[in-house]
Amino acid sequence: MTKKIFFLALLAACFSITSYAQKSSIRVQISTDSGTIVVKLYDETPLHRDNFIKLVRQGFYDSLLFHRVIPEFMIQGGDPTSKNAQPGTMLGGGGGNMERIPAEFHPNLYHKKGALAAARDNNPAKASSACQFYLVQGKKFTDGELSMIATRTGKTFSDEQRKMYTTVGGTPFLDQDYTVFGEIESGLEVVDKIVSAQKDGANRPLTDIRMQITELP
Numbered sequence: 001m002t003k004k005i006f007f008l009a010l011l012a013a014c015f016s017i018t019s020y021a022q023k024s025s026i027r028v029q030i031s032t033d034s035g036t037i038v039v040k041l042y043d044e045t046p047l048h049r050d051n052f053i054k055l056v057r058q059g060f061y062d063s064l065l066f067h068r069v070i071p072e073f074m075i076q077g078g079d080p081t082s083k084n085a086q087p088g089t090m091l092g093g094g095g096g097n098m099e100r101i102p103a104e105f106h107p108n109l110y111h112k113k114g115a116l117a118a119a120r121d122n123n124p125a126k127a128s129s130a131c132q133f134y135l136v137q138g139k140k141f142t143d144g145e146l147s148m149i150a151t152r153t154g155k156t157f158s159d160e161q162r163k164m165y166t167t168v169g170g171t172p173f174l175d176q177d178y179t180v181f182g183e184i185e186s187g188l189e190v191v192d193k194i195v196s197a198q199k200d201g202a203n204r205p206l207t208d209i210r211m212q213i214t215e216l217p
Contacts, residue, residue, distance in 0.1 A: 055131060
């Protein structure tokens with residue numbers, strides 16, 4: 001093999017070894033009995049992106065439940081104890097033995113309808129759960145309501161955010177407190193369907209809503 005051919009072969013091999021940390025615009029498909037959701041993961045939140053896709057590739061989320069659904073708010077899943085949970089079992093505490101993900105807040109990544117964000121406990125660093133996540137349904141807010149939230153919490157909302165929250169909706173009071181690391185590209189209607197499921201006093205659906213998550217090519 002000549003030096004030129006060897007160099008080209010080596011170069012091709014290097015380009016073929018692309019990790020998910022280098023790949024942009026990673027997308028996953030969340031399949032449920034209520035329909036299919038396609039989600040894009042943000043490159044601006046690499047710690048959350050890489051952790052999430054790692055778990056997806058391991059099959060971690062397969063057969064887990066959306067265990068908490070609240071209309072005009074969100075649907076939450078990813079608790080590993082939900083896979084074999086009996087009806088009526090309180091869920092949401094699973095995954096606490098996994099290392100938290102440091103917060104990755106960005107002012108341009110916010111809780112509009114369809115946002116993918118990481119759940120967390122009340123740790124002072126606002127670090128995220130390593131596995132539990134939620135998809136925002138939210139509701140529409142008026143400019144006056146957004147101004148009240150800003151006054152009460154010290155948050156600021158850009159013109160783009162105000163337009164999104166007043167016309168499409170979301171959960172603006174969560175901005176910069178929980179890490180947003182993706183958004184729904186298709187399947188918003190599935191979130192609307194899941195969030196309307198009959199549920200118990202802990203907001204767990206009475207009929208199990210399971211998920212399968214796969215990486216899209």
